[in-house]
Amino acid sequence: MAATDERKPVTVLFADLAGSTELATQRDPEHLRALLSAFFDEMRQQIEAFGGTVEKFAGDAVMAVFGVPRVNEDDAERAVRAAFAMQESLAQLNPMFEQEYGTSLVLRIGIATGDAVAASRAVNEFMVTGEVPNLAARLQAVGEGITVSETTYRLLAPRLEAERLEALSLKGFSGPITAYRARALRGTERRHVGVTGLSSPIVGRDRELAALSACLEDLRHGRGQVVSIVGEAGIGKSRLKIEQREHLHEGLRWLEGRCQSYTKSTSYAPIVQVLRGALGLGPTEAPAIARTKLRAAGRAFSGSEGAQSQGALAHLLGIDLGQGQAQVLPSDPRALQSQIVLATRALVQGLAERGPVIIAVEDLHWADSASVDLLTLLLELTDFQPIMILVTSRPDTEGDAWTFRLHAERNFGHRLTELRLAPLAVADSQRLTDHLLRVSDLPEAIRGRILARAEGNPFFLEEIIRGLIEEGVLRREGDCWTASGPPEQWTIPTTIRGMIGARIDRLPAPAKAFLQHAAVIGRTFGYGTVRALSDEPADLDRTLAHLLRVELIREFGALPERQYIFKHALTQEAAEASLLAEQRRALHGRVAQHLESTLGDGIAEQAALLAHHWAA
Ligand SMILES: Nc1ncnc2c1ncn2[C@@H]1O[C@H](COP(=O)(O)OP(=O)(O)OP(=O)(O)O)[C@@H](O)[C@H]1O
Ligand SMILES: [Mg+2]
Numbered sequence: 001m002a003a004t005d006e007r008k009p010v011t012v013l014f015a016d017l018a019g020s021t022e023l024a025t026q027r028d029p030e031h032l033r034a035l036l037s038a039f040f041d042e043m044r045q046q047i048e049a050f051g052g053t054v055e056k057f058a059g060d061a062v063m064a065v066f067g068v069p070r071v072n073e074d075d076a077e078r079a080v081r082a083a084f085a086m087q088e089s090l091a092q093l094n095p096m097f098e099q100e101y102g103t104s105l106v107l108r109i110g111i112a113t114g115d116a117v118a119a120s121r122a123v124n125e126f127m128v129t130g131e132v133p134n135l136a137a138r139l140q141a142v143g144e145g146i147t148v149s150e151t152t153y154r155l156l157a158p159r160l161e162a163e164r165l166e167a168l169s170l171k172g173f174s175g176p177i178t179a180y181r182a183r184a185l186r187g188t189e190r191r192h193v194g195v196t197g198l199s200s201p202i203v204g205r206d207r208e209l210a211a212l213s214a215c216l217e218d219l220r221h222g223r224g225q226v227v228s229i230v231g232e233a234g235i236g237k238s239r240l241k242i243e244q245r246e247h248l249h250e251g252l253r254w255l256e257g258r259c260q261s262y263t264k265s266t267s268y269a270p271i272v273q274v275l276r277g278a279l280g281l282g283p284t285e286a287p288a289i290a291r292t293k294l295r296a297a298g299r300a301f302s303g304s305e306g307a308q309s310q311g312a313l314a315h316l317l318g319i320d321l322g323q324g325q326a327q328v329l330p331s332d333p334r335a336l337q338s339q340i341v342l343a344t345r346a347l348v349q350g351l352a353e354r355g356p357v358i359i360a361v362e363d364l365h366w367a368d369s370a371s372v373d374l375l376t377l378l379l380e381l382t383d384f385q386p387i388m389i390l391v392t393s394r395p396d397t398e399g400d401a402w403t404f405r406l407h408a409e410r411n412f413g414h415r416l417t418e419l420r421l422a423p424l425a426v427a428d429s430q431r432l433t434d435h436l437l438r439v440s441d442l443p444e445a446i447r448g449r450i451l452a453r454a455e456g457n458p459f460f461l462e463e464i465i466r467g468l469i470e471e472g473v474l475r476r477e478g479d480c481w482t483a484s485g486p487p488e489q490w491t492i493p494t495t496i497r498g499m500i501g502a503r504i505d506r507l508p509a510p511a512k513a514f515l516q517h518a519a520v521i522g523r524t525f526g527y528g529t530v531r532a533l534s535d536e537p538a539d540l541d542r543t544l545a546h547l548l549r550v551e552l553i554r555e556f557g558a559l560p561e562r563q564y565i566f567k568h569a570l571t572q573e574a575a576e577a578s579l580l581a582e583q584r585r586a587l588h589g590r591v592a593q594h595l596e597s598t599l600g601d602g603i604a605e606q607a608a609l610l611a612h613h614w615a616a
Contacts, residue, residue, distance in 0.1 A: 010067030110139030200435035204428035224382030231421030234459025309343035423456025467493035
């Protein structure tokens with residue numbers, strides 16, 4: 001077993017091209033191979049564009065994994081988006097196959113999500129074993145189209161349009177399997193839906209809501225604003241924004257763009273959405289109408305550069321201006337970029353002349369640098385025009401988003417309102433739980449456990465409740481919620497694991513290993529114990545400092561030895577869950593040995609703790 005073997009939540013995509021072998025017998029096989037290999041190249045590119053790793057090609061099939069080498073919180077979404085993109089490529093190639101070979105090809109894709117054991121054998125080579133890849137392969141064989149497993153579906157519902165298939169009996173799986181045929185993935189707000197069928201009005205956040213209302217009021221009176229909402233994943237940044245957007249005063253124009261974790265290297269990803277909003281372009285506007293709308297907006301571009309600005313925007317938005325477009329576009333990418341910047345600026349200025357405008361950019365921590373540069377430039381407009389730049393971001397202390405916030409603080413402090421979202425107060429978490437479950441007579445023990453685990457993070461709270469309902473632990477009986485099964489067996493919902501796993505996977509290798517070791521010790525751990533477990537004690541202090549800085553752990557006592565605590569219990573659980581059973585047992589044994597050798601007379605008191613480690 002390699003040291004890098006670990007358990008992690010992954011999504012596996014298995015795709016098979018059907019019908020190519022029949023084609024091969026009819027026509028020149030070499031020509032066909034060349035065509036197919038071009039298609040497979042394209043599939044690989046699409047998988048990689050969404051952050052997946054191709055594990056292998058076998059015949060006309062490809063298996064890809066999302067979650068290795070690093071987990072992303074949205075691996076399931078990435079896989080499904082890659083699948084749709086692959087289908088689209090084939091749809092474009094098929095007319096040619098039909099013409100040349102008299103028939104078209106069919107792509108069958110199976111997607112499954114769950115825990116797998118991931119092993120890295122060599123650089124850039126990954127192996128994933130477990131039930132998940134098998135399930136993806138079996139689902140692929142179910143039929144034409146994209147078939148997703150129940151877990152994948154649950155992670156994406158309700159945004160995933162899909163139809164539930166009749167229960168399947170699949171080779172190698174006991175009992176009937178539920179699966180869904182995916183039709184489309186809508187790109188609407190990531191969350192806001194609450195627990196399926198259950199949602200809650202906003203709780204707490206009175207201060208923040210009041211501050212935002214005041215900013216909007218100022219904006220209405222013509223004063224430019226910069227608003228930055230910062231907080232951890234799931235703490236409620238988007239919700240706060242949505243509350244404003246949904247109760248917007250008449251006459252205020254709201255334009256919004258969202259950064260995605262997989263578009264960090266796509267230039268202007270959120271800006272394109274803002275511009276589409278500014279031009280009033282729907283998601284599937286007919287080319288002729290898009291052209292007309294752009295031309296109409298073009299009145300904002302004055303002077304001789306008007307045509308160039310229009311050309312640059314058309315290029316960015318993928319609008320075909322017809323003949324002549326190419327002539328006005330500079331061939332130098334830098335010149336093109338500056339034209340895009342000028343055109344966007346002119347367009348926003350033009351809008352603001354007609355009334356106050358809010359430009360909201362969500363999840364700035366995932367923004368591409370071109371977008372951040374452009375947004376930084378737009379900040380200047382807030383000094384002269386009724387424009388509000390509103391951004392949400394997680395508190396990363398590096399990257400472009402951080403630079404943007406620093407710049408805003410330093411140079412636009414007079415316009416800036418920064419809202420840092422803390423965890424919900426206990427009373428608010430309680431109210432949220434009551435709203436979500438619609439009854440307030442939840443047994444105290446269960447409520448306490450839900451609240452303790454969520455630690456004031458509304459997303460965690462929703463997901464924990466959702467998980468408990470889906471697993472049947474929490475059941476509605478008449479008007480009451482009852483729980484069955486011992487609470488110790490509650491597992492962390494896959495959504496939360498993905499989110500936390502993504503953070504852990506982004507850490508440098510020693511810090512990640514440290515967290516896994518510390519997690520075995522418990523929610524709190526002493527310096528001496530981690531030191532005893534550490535493979536590289538010399539680097540321990542540096543690693544600790546790093547983890548403190550990124551706020552995954554906190555120091556809470558220094559005497560007689562330094563003590564640390566995982567900031568979230570869920571982080572500790574996720575880190576421990578990423579160890580293989582064998583590794584976990586071995587580490588628990590080492591902790592127990594260390595405790596026995598150091599506790600001395602205190603052993604009797606610590607008997608329960610020792611028993612816990614020995615029994616693991
Ligand atoms: N104050 C609140 N009252 C009730 N529900 C809330 C509150 N804050 C957040 N929620 C709910 O919790 C979930 C997570 O919130 P939200 O999506 O706003 O988090 P976020 O900070 O934007 O996270 P991310 O960084 O992942 O985008 C949503 O379903 C949201 O509706
Ligand atoms: Mg959000």
